[in-house]
Amino acid sequence: MSAGMRQQVPQSSFIRSIARLGPIVRPIVPRLVLGLVVALAGAALALSIPQVLRRVIDELVRPGTQPSAVWWAAGVVLVLGAAEAGMMVLRRRLVIEPSVRLEREMRLTMYGHLQDLPVAFHDRWGSGQLLSRSVADLGFLRRWLAFGAIFLVVSVSTVALGVVLLFSISWQLALIFLAAALPIMVYGAVFRRRFSLATRRSQDQAGDLATTVEESVHGIRVLKAFGRAREALENFAEQAEQLRDTEVAKARHQALFSLVVTLLPELALGAGLVTGIWLASTGQISIGSLAAFFATAAAVAQPVEASGMLVGMALTAKTAVDRHFEVMDARRTVIDPAEPVHLPSPRGALTFRGVRFGFAHDGAARPGADGTEAGAGPSGEVLRGVDLEVRAGETMALVGATGSGKSTLLQLVPRLYDVTGGAVEIDGVDVRRLPLAELRSLVAVAFEDTILFSSSVRDNVLLGAPVREGPEAEAALEEALEVAQAQFAHSLPDGLATTIGEEGLSLSGGQRQRIALARAIAAKPAVLVLDDPLSALDVATEERVSARLRDALAHVTTLIVAHRPSTVALADRVALLRDGVVEDVGTHTELLGRSAHYRWVIASLPAGPRDLDGRADPDLDETLEEAR
Ligand SMILES: Nc1ncnc2c1ncn2[C@@H]1O[C@H](COP(=O)(O)OP(=O)(O)OP(=O)(O)O)[C@@H](O)[C@H]1O
Numbered sequence: 001m002s003a004g005m006r007q008q009v010p011q012s013s014f015i016r017s018i019a020r021l022g023p024i025v026r027p028i029v030p031r032l033v034l035g036l037v038v039a040l041a042g043a044a045l046a047l048s049i050p051q052v053l054r055r056v057i058d059e060l061v062r063p064g065t066q067p068s069a070v071w072w073a074a075g076v077v078l079v080l081g082a083a084e085a086g087m088m089v090l091r092r093r094l095v096i097e098p099s100v101r102l103e104r105e106m107r108l109t110m111y112g113h114l115q116d117l118p119v120a121f122h123d124r125w126g127s128g129q130l131l132s133r134s135v136a137d138l139g140f141l142r143r144w145l146a147f148g149a150i151f152l153v154v155s156v157s158t159v160a161l162g163v164v165l166l167f168s169i170s171w172q173l174a175l176i177f178l179a180a181a182l183p184i185m186v187y188g189a190v191f192r193r194r195f196s197l198a199t200r201r202s203q204d205q206a207g208d209l210a211t212t213v214e215e216s217v218h219g220i221r222v223l224k225a226f227g228r229a230r231e232a233l234e235n236f237a238e239q240a241e242q243l244r245d246t247e248v249a250k251a252r253h254q255a256l257f258s259l260v261v262t263l264l265p266e267l268a269l270g271a272g273l274v275t276g277i278w279l280a281s282t283g284q285i286s287i288g289s290l291a292a293f294f295a296t297a298a299a300v301a302q303p304v305e306a307s308g309m310l311v312g313m314a315l316t317a318k319t320a321v322d323r324h325f326e327v328m329d330a331r332r333t334v335i336d337p338a339e340p341v342h343l344p345s346p347r348g349a350l351t352f353r354g355v356r357f358g359f360a361h362d363g364a365a366r367p368g369a370d371g372t373e374a375g376a377g378p379s380g381e382v383l384r385g386v387d388l389e390v391r392a393g394e395t396m397a398l399v400g401a402t403g404s405g406k407s408t409l410l411q412l413v414p415r416l417y418d419v420t421g422g423a424v425e426i427d428g429v430d431v432r433r434l435p436l437a438e439l440r441s442l443v444a445v446a447f448e449d450t451i452l453f454s455s456s457v458r459d460n461v462l463l464g465a466p467v468r469e470g471p472e473a474e475a476a477l478e479e480a481l482e483v484a485q486a487q488f489a490h491s492l493p494d495g496l497a498t499t500i501g502e503e504g505l506s507l508s509g510g511q512r513q514r515i516a517l518a519r520a521i522a523a524k525p526a527v528l529v530l531d532d533p534l535s536a537l538d539v540a541t542e543e544r545v546s547a548r549l550r551d552a553l554a555h556v557t558t559l560i561v562a563h564r565p566s567t568v569a570l571a572d573r574v575a576l577l578r579d580g581v582v583e584d585v586g587t588h589t590e591l592l593g594r595s596a597h598y599r600w601v602i603a604s605l606p607a608g609p610r611d612l613d614g615r616a617d618p619d620l621d622e623t624l625e626e627a628r
Helices: 003-007 015-021 022-061 068-116 121-125 128-132 136-169 171-179 181-218 219-227 227-281 287-328 406-411 437-440 458-460 471-483 487-491 509-522 539-555 588-594 596-603 618-627
Strands: 350-359 381-392 394-399 419-424 443-446 527-531 557-561 572-580 581-588
Touching: 003 350, 003 394, 022 068, 022 121, 022 136, 068 128, 068 287, 068 394, 121 227, 128 136, 128 181, 128 287, 128 419, 128 437, 136 181, 136 287, 136 596, 171 181, 171 227, 181 227, 219 227, 287 419, 350 406, 381 406, 381 419, 381 557, 394 406, 394 596, 406 527, 406 557, 437 443, 443 458, 443 509, 443 572, 458 509, 471 487, 471 539, 487 509, 509 527, 509 539, 572 596, 581 588, 596 618
Parallel strands: 381 581, 394 557, 394 572, 443 527, 527 557
Antiparallel strands: 350 381, 350 419, 572 581
């Protein structure tokens, strides 16, 4: 999420924000309430100790008191103190386990939601922001529920009960003590506003920082190769500096507030001491009452002094809740249909009917004209009415100038984005009417930018396979590796059990592409969508893969983005995409003959003219020469 977007985040009230947690926290409320009751009992015990002291001192100063009374009083104070400590242990036992469980559940729900959110959402959000919201923010929240919230209530109750006791001991001294509360309350409001803004800023900046770390670790080779490690460090240092400034500002606000809430009660106690001694000397209060007053005032001052930290925790938790719901409120725009249609025995005919699509400026699909879907205006539309029919079992190559929308069109088939107009159909059924799980088992994809997960070759290849264990899965695995010419995987240190991906063995670009291709093939789809899947292969390997693919794809409907003539050669027919529409469809030879734009596109393909049929093709060379 960009800094610009962040500034528009409205500030909701504390109560409204925390109230949103209600349904989530409800299952653990009984344990939290029990923890609170125990904590309150502990606080009451702490406040009862001065009352015992009061009686003991008054007893002791009375002439003729037995010294054994001291032992009795000491015993009572010891028991009260031990009971208070016991309450603390019990509170921890009551609240920690359910709050940790809640944190885990919220994290799981958020992870599941992130998986369900459309690609358009992930285009807009930095990965670090999502990382910090699903890890750090939920940690803040757990600590607040288990400790901060309970102590906030205990502190308020302690102060309220303590003030009543102070008044019961001496109303004059209590008034002096209370005089300090007024400036604290006024300054507290200022502190809350400042700290709340700084907290929001710091949590967002921490997310941005995580995004930067993620990006630079991901792109470490590029940064090193271009000698830009120092610039990356400077950029990082600048962001880290901003976060530091925000944290320092937060600490400064908190320190100032702590100073006020510590100093004022101390000043009040000083003034109270002078007044108290005078009151005692004039016989208006007993010595025991004076001692009890100061012991109670100290017990009340403690939570007041801790209020800076407690308010800080509460505001951090409120920000964490706001940030959590910003993600959880993001709508799943690509959803299962209300009345799904099933394709029990799909043939795999793929049709694009007047397909329109545009990215919003921030990368989201545009809100649409016809209610359910987005209707992008003419400006910014990548696809402006694509009509194309890929027959069942046919292999169709998609060719077009760079940026013409080929990859975008492919992504509409498994509904990574939804069309903003028109429809994509499989066997005549709009893909939006198929259950998502069914659609995604019908369609398999392999993108040019290969993503492998940190797990074994076997798990990576069988990621989308209908059966992932047993002899059937093994057979599918072997076949997929063979078609994609990825048998090299058997020679990896642990064979197919070798961990690849980010945390595992590094594979070459061509090896990665072949594993990704094997993954698409192992899914045994009815429709295969390939985005230039052979771009990283050397010529000899590409020819071997192409030869095997041609056989393997004979019965699978395939739409394949081609950037090389050899990929075009895989296809039965070719569709030429230009200016957001399919301008022409035909065999490669037909298009070469009748479309100047096709000749231009083929001539500009990076590998240059290649022999598409495995034979010399002087006509093609001549045509391309002309096109140049
Ligand atoms: N996630 C996105 N958000 C916003 N715009 C995008 C996004 N992805 C692609 N575009 C834009 O859509 C247009 C089409 O991009 P697309 O990747 O589909 O083209 P392409 O024909 O596959 O290009 P190439 O041959 O270079 O791979 C481009 O102008 C691109 O900038």
